[in-house]
Amino acid sequence: MPSMTDREVQIKTALLSTLNELTDFLIVSAQDRTSAHDVEQGLWQRMLALGHEALKQFFIGCGTGDVGESIVQADGSRLKRFDALRDRTYLTVFGEFSLPRTVYGRREGQKIERVPLDARLQLPERKFSPLLQDWNQSMATELPFGKVNACLTRILGFEQSVNSLEQSNRGLSGSAAAFWKALPVPTATEEGELLVMTADGKGVVMRPSEQDEQAVAAAHKQGRPGNKKMALIGSVYSVDPYPRLPEQILSSLFRDASDPSSLPKSKRPPPKHKRVRGALLRNAQGKTDPQSDEIFGWMADEVRQRGLPGKKTLVMIMDGQESLWSSGLKQLPEEQFVITEILDLIHATSYIWSASHVFHRKGSPEAIAFAKQQIRCLLNNGVNEVITTLRRKSQQSDLASTANETLETVCGYFVNHAHRMRYKDYLDQGLPVASGVIEGACRNLVKDRMEQSGMRWTMKGAHAMLGLRSIQLSDLWEDFMQVWREGESQRLYPVAEDCANDGLYDQVRFA
Numbered sequence: 001m002p003s004m005t006d007r008e009v010q011i012k013t014a015l016l017s018t019l020n021e022l023t024d025f026l027i028v029s030a031q032d033r034t035s036a037h038d039v040e041q042g043l044w045q046r047m048l049a050l051g052h053e054a055l056k057q058f059f060i061g062c063g064t065g066d067v068g069e070s071i072v073q074a075d076g077s078r079l080k081r082f083d084a085l086r087d088r089t090y091l092t093v094f095g096e097f098s099l100p101r102t103v104y105g106r107r108e109g110q111k112i113e114r115v116p117l118d119a120r121l122q123l124p125e126r127k128f129s130p131l132l133q134d135w136n137q138s139m140a141t142e143l144p145f146g147k148v149n150a151c152l153t154r155i156l157g158f159e160q161s162v163n164s165l166e167q168s169n170r171g172l173s174g175s176a177a178a179f180w181k182a183l184p185v186p187t188a189t190e191e192g193e194l195l196v197m198t199a200d201g202k203g204v205v206m207r208p209s210e211q212d213e214q215a216v217a218a219a220h221k222q223g224r225p226g227n228k229k230m231a232l233i234g235s236v237y238s239v240d241p242y243p244r245l246p247e248q249i250l251s252s253l254f255r256d257a258s259d260p261s262s263l264p265k266s267k268r269p270p271p272k273h274k275r276v277r278g279a280l281l282r283n284a285q286g287k288t289d290p291q292s293d294e295i296f297g298w299m300a301d302e303v304r305q306r307g308l309p310g311k312k313t314l315v316m317i318m319d320g321q322e323s324l325w326s327s328g329l330k331q332l333p334e335e336q337f338v339i340t341e342i343l344d345l346i347h348a349t350s351y352i353w354s355a356s357h358v359f360h361r362k363g364s365p366e367a368i369a370f371a372k373q374q375i376r377c378l379l380n381n382g383v384n385e386v387i388t389t390l391r392r393k394s395q396q397s398d399l400a401s402t403a404n405e406t407l408e409t410v411c412g413y414f415v416n417h418a419h420r421m422r423y424k425d426y427l428d429q430g431l432p433v434a435s436g437v438i439e440g441a442c443r444n445l446v447k448d449r450m451e452q453s454g455m456r457w458t459m460k461g462a463h464a465m466l467g468l469r470s471i472q473l474s475d476l477w478e479d480f481m482q483v484w485r486e487g488e489s490q491r492l493y494p495v496a497e498d499c500a501n502d503g504l505y506d507q508v509r510f511a
Contacts, residue, residue, distance in 0.1 A: 010060075014053055014056075014057055019050065025042055026039070048095070062120060065119075065120060079104040079114055080105065081103075082112070085102060086101050088123070091127050102115075126168065133172065135152065136160070137168060139151065145169075169464050170460060173463070173468050175483070177467075179471065179476075180301075192238035194241060194312060196237055196238070196315045198234070198437055198438040199328065199438060200318065200435065201232055202442040204230075205456055206229050209458075210458050229459070231279065231291070231446060232294075233277070233278045233295070233466075234438075235277075235437055236302040236306070237274035239271050243430040246380050249427065276444075276470050278445050293327075293331070296327050296332070297331050314337060317432055319343070320344075320413055325341070344434055344435040345378075345423060346435070349371075352371050352378070356370045379427070381422050381423065381424045383418045383421045384418065441473070446466070449465065450466075
């Protein structure tokens, strides 16, 4: 058996000391009839200590990064080794370390230009290790920063400040846009036949310093608090066609399962590669153009990559907010894309109910029967017939002015969106007619994380959280963190420093 070097002996001695302490703990625990819980807790603390000692020995083995009195750069210039070592704090899942480093620059007292040990270890810009940042921010997409700190403190045994977690969140989110652009396209065999785009707005409660006084005042006049700013949420997914009959949809809307023949005879195909993205951005004039361009521009990129090569049927389904359609069709112009535009059926039926309650008492059999009749008509491509029915009925009834205004609003809504309400055609083709995906995305992305008790956001903080939580909810977190680590290494250390070949670092071998 080959003899061990002095360094290997030092490593084994240091680790064996910790392992011996762990062994003694187990023996004493068995003798003292210690509970399983106390043994488990004691083992965890000692395993953290073992990890800390092992990582410490690794850092010692890497030295200080001293590669000689000077470094010759690619352009021929020479950097001088500074006399004093510079310590750097590095926080890992095993605890904190202070790393002494040799640094290089043009002369003492001037800027540090090269730190070979940082490049050798691929250290991040901030003190938090990539693994710790991964744990911090994956939890922060689900929990408030204070709870993340409390939870990891219990597990790891050291605290982090809430402010540092917030700053890391914003820093990490800066890589989200580049990640989406570089995301590989799903293979054709993993995709459905339809490519569906959908978007909606969702309010985020802002801190008082971020609220616009005029907007708040206008909202108060309308009976709203006015403390929210509208974020934009978009989603793109593929799915296989699911043909249905109008009567099946009607039965579902009215919870009527009495007619077995009206129920679907096959299971609804699930969405595939559903991707969700959110943004909260404003320009210098306070307009929402930047977030519209970001979300709908991203959706257009998804269509180009996932929809056009396979010539999929392209579907855009949203509610009746005209600004959404204008922004969407700006990024997806008809001369480049052939898109089936669909008005969300649930929003359309809500207008039917408003009209029904003009003529009949809410909850009455007459109101339900009238609404069901009109929704059946909508589902059979009868939007114009519905408009005619409502206007004729309003002329035959003695209605108050507010009731007439309600009916005119309903009719106007249907007139404006009639070309997006050919529901029977959509059902025959197996297209979706309701935007449940984006409704769920708004709830999961914004409400579940950003509307918890007492939460108030800044624009930057909200946009950062939306960026990272979008990636998490799209099941892309591991991919994102890998891309982020690689990107940070290239950004911070563009010049490869192959110190291993210099013979200046001890090779650490755990024999």
